[in-house]
Amino acid sequence: MESSARQGLGTTHVLKDGDTFVVADREGNISGESQGLFHHDTRLLSCYAMQIDGGTPLLLSSSVSRDNVFFRAHLTNRPLSPLGYPSMPQGLVYIARTQFVTDSRLHERIVCSNFGDQPIVLPARFELAADFRDMFEVRGSIRAARGELLPAEAAGNGLLLRYRGLDGVTRTSCVTFSRAPTAAGPGFLQFAFYLPPGARDELYVEVGDEPIAEAGRERFRSAAARARLRIRARNRRGSRLRSSSPLFNAWMRRSQADLALLTSDLETGPYPYAGIPWFSTPFGRDAVITALQTLWLDAALARGVLAFLAKHQAREVSTFQDAAPGKIMHETRKGEMAALRELPFGLYYGGVDTTPLFVMLAHAYATRTGDMDFIERIWPALVAAVGWIEQVRDANRLGFLDYARGEHSGLANQGWKDSEDSVFHRDGRAPVGPIALVEVQGYAFAALRGIAALSRRRGDAAASEHWDARAGALREAVERHFWSEERGYYGIAVDGNGVLCDVLASNPGHLLYVGLPQESRAERVCEQLMSPRFRTGWGLRTLAQGEARFNPMSYHNGSIWPHDSAICAAGMARYGRRDAAVVLLREAFEAAVHFDYRVPELFCGFSRAQDANPVAYPVACLPQAWAAGSPFMLAQACLGIVIDGHADRLQVVQPQLPIGVDDIKVRGLRVGERTLDLIFRRSDDQVLVSTGESDGDAEVLQSADRAQHGAEAELKP
Incomplete structure (x- = not known):
């Protein structure tokens, strides 16, 4: 108890x-x-x-x-x-x-x-x-x-x-x-x-x-x-992490139990509801990110999320619902106000990022499991989703995926930072729409690369080349229009006039996660994210200290969101900064201890002081799905585990263990049709990896060299 x-x-x-x-x-x-x-x-x-x-x-x-x-x-x-x-x-x-x-x-x-x-x-x-x-x-x-x-x-x-x-x-x-x-x-x-x-x-x-x-x-x-x-059935699904640290184990168990609590068994499969009390319902973005966080341990959750979202994909235009053919659901509600259309959230599509995230998850699921049969079943939904992405991009003069709500009842900001004051110019001015968020371009880039890779596996070389070319063009546009050489960082958005919102926010950390930035710029982003302006000692702020509208007690302008910190950590690890992931995992763990091992949706972004505790945000969801999933994403970023289900192959790249944890055992890890145990042990200044019990001969590779960033880092059969 x-x-x-x-x-x-x-x-x-x-x-x-x-x-x-x-x-x-x-x-x-x-x-x-x-x-x-x-x-x-x-x-x-x-x-x-x-x-x-x-x-x-x-x-x-x-x-x-x-x-x-x-x-x-x-x-x-x-x-x-x-x-x-x-x-x-x-x-x-x-x-x-x-x-x-x-x-x-x-x-x-x-x-x-x-x-x-x-x-x-x-x-x-x-x-x-x-x-x-x-x-x-x-x-x-x-x-x-x-x-x-x-x-x-x-x-x-x-x-x-x-x-x-x-x-x-x-x-x-x-x-x-x-x-x-x-x-x-x-x-x-x-x-x-x-x-x-x-x-x-x-x-x-x-x-x-x-x-x-x-x-x-x-x-x-x-x-x-x-x-x-x-x-118990939900808790036993997927792999388990155990370590030499009882407190670390308590955090892992509590996070797993919270995910099991939040997961509902729908007709389409398991689906993590976003959070209690305000968001105990299916959300698109939250579920996709939670599935990405836990995919290496439990692919069934990703499959359930993909099946549900494909079933509820928009098929017609509705400005009230911010819907258009191919868009993926943002939120669904069943109450009286939704039934009377007093608000649009009965089935609402006003999330610009959910659609590319859906395609991202499908590609990640296929890579993790090799399950192309399931991809075939949802293929029409994937094609429709990419069709919507490209339709919006083609209407944007710079080729970006942007948003503007259809009616006043919809969400003004439609990225994950969806509060009304979360997107602004360097001087604090509100931007004119439509708005193109930096991380959304990263998700769209990954979605295009993902659909290209899936097309290649389906034997459609022409489609694969087309989508790869479109992804390359988007990457070039992001590097050209979002990068601020003066600040050595990517801006948070480009407004409807093509003007950069030159603000230091955590959003570019998501660009690292998908592998879009060129190497030299990625290094500069990493340095900024790990600087005191962002890093508090408990995690990363959503907005750098000193920026206009910065407030550590705000919802999105200086608070700490555990899932955001985890995505940034995974992105930095992708570019060889696994040490940053280790630091952020340790800080997240120490924050979790103060929250009885149940990390809230967000907490205040005050800097850590000696003997101080993290400061709670008064109306945060607790438990919350992507907060509960964040330790598993952080753990994967530290351990350097990459799985190719198509080739039944697991690669471990430059593994590191958290400070104070001398060993971690990953039990029952599924690789293709086989399961195995992985054991990570500290030995002097190295981390050694060995396999434990296994029901087959999955190939395990250990690499001293970090994987390349971008799609080129994917393991090939």
């Missing part, structure tokens, strides 16, 4: 299964503004608070199990009032609350044990309410009108709460107990625990959108077994 996660500035816990999740406090109650039981982007429970004799029990401790299935709170009674019941001193009754979510329902068991020598009647009152607010309302959106909250009704041993939405849908929330209440009133039910000396009493609760006859022990146990088996 590990201590409960820190959510923003307060302390909460989260549980999730599929499209249902709960955010509650340390005692197991739901009462805060952003807390609740949510299903399909609707809050089905906005208040669920247990009181003992009119007050909150005294918390002893609480935690979420290491596999993220169960929340357990350990409490005891405060002194009981003598009015109506025998008086009792504090600390005689032990109260254990166990909660989990499965099959779209919240389950709870409450066990009270009397450690006194006198019989006790323990009064328990449950405050219950459901506001049925859409997730965007919970986040702060103001609606012109809402539907009708219907009167609560008694339903067996519980309460039925209902809401008739403006979309004509009646949404329900039913709270069911294992026995009848002793009293009931508006918004509350009361029970009594009867406890002879040394005895215990149990109460079971279920909450869901459909009523049941009665909650109870057998239903609780059966559902708990299903929940644990489901999460």
Whole structure:
């Protein structure tokens, strides 16, 4: 068991299964503004608070199990009032609350044990309410009108709460107990625990959108077994990392458990939802990057992401949805506001980078696995995606992939830094659109090189040459228009007038990741990224200190995003700066220790001081998928592992181990049709690599020379 996660500035816990999740406090109650039981982007429970004799029990401790299935709170009674019941001193009754979510329902068991020598009647009152607010309302959106909250009704041993939405849908929330209440009133039910000396009493609760006859022990146990088996199956998929450091292992386990928690098993395969509480839904960009981070360990996640995104690819033009044929989905929502089109996010395509990232991932998946049969099944989607990329590029006078929202309701900025103030000129002025982001050109370059390589494997030499030529032209355009010789760095964007936004931001680190920059410029980018203006001691800032709009407490203009730091580290390692990846992994690990091994979506970009801790960002998602995936990308960058599934070949290039870790074992690594274990051990100033158990003879190569950057670095059969 590990201590409960820190959510923003307060302390909460989260549980999730599929499209249902709960955010509650340390005692197991739901009462805060952003807390609740949510299903399909609707809050089905906005208040669920247990009181003992009119007050909150005294918390002893609480935690979420290491596999993220169960929340357990350990409490005891405060002194009981003598009015109506025998008086009792504090600390005689032990109260254990166990909660989990499965099959779209919240389950709870409450066990009270009397450690006194006198019989006790323990009064328990449950405050219950459901506001049925859409997730965007919970986040702060103001609606012109809402539907009708219907009167609560008694339903067996519980309460039925209902809401008739403006979309004509009646949404329900039913709270069911294992026995009848002793009293009931508006918004509350009361029970009594009867406890002879040394005895215990149990109460079971279920909450869901459909009523049941009665909650109870057998239903609780059966559902708990299903929940644990489901999460174990997700946790066992793919390879595992183990090291000589218990703390490093705890970080890896927690990250893996968070990915398992966030992953939903959809019809198209496993899909990582972006983050809790605000983004517990399929996002395109987040899922692709998470799949890239973990691809070397678990290719099944990438396959599931590709299948889902191909299925939901845009097929028509919609300015409201920012959709066009071939574009890949940015976000999907299922709440009332999306159904009424009060906002465009029911199925929204306003992400300029998701489409090239989709093609990038397809090529990376094929290289990792050799699975061209699957590539054939999604080939029409890949061709359509590249068609959209090229259509937009051809309309841009400089040949860039740019964006401008179709309607005011869409996102103003459509890269991963999508806050309204994240793109600007050196003096802080907002740029005119359409805007071409630097990292997006890198993704488009990689997508074109990827589709060329896949075409070559399919035997289409003409198409391969065409796409390679287009990629080369894009590379030249980026080097010509984005590079600032004065600053020795790439600008963040080129605006609609062709003017460079000459700002020092982390975005060019993503160019390194795809291998676009020429060698001499890449070295200068690496030096800047590892300078104190970017590097804080906990990771890399999204914006260099001293730039216009710099604020370490902002969302994108000086904060630290773990996934961003990991991509930059992987990019620097690609250009031979594996030492930088080692440093950034160590710093990420030390930050993770302060966050109970669960790194948030982002945190503040203050410089590290002696004995100081990283500073939390108050409304960050926790857990969040690409934050949980970042340690695995960092680990691969340090170990120098490159896998060619077409040739059943694994290459290890200049491996290094993190400071303080003397060995790492990668267990069950899949290479083609075989699996093997890799063991990295420190020996003096070297890292030696050996293979452990293997079910076949996959080829393993170790190279003292770093791989070349760019597509030329790919292993050939």
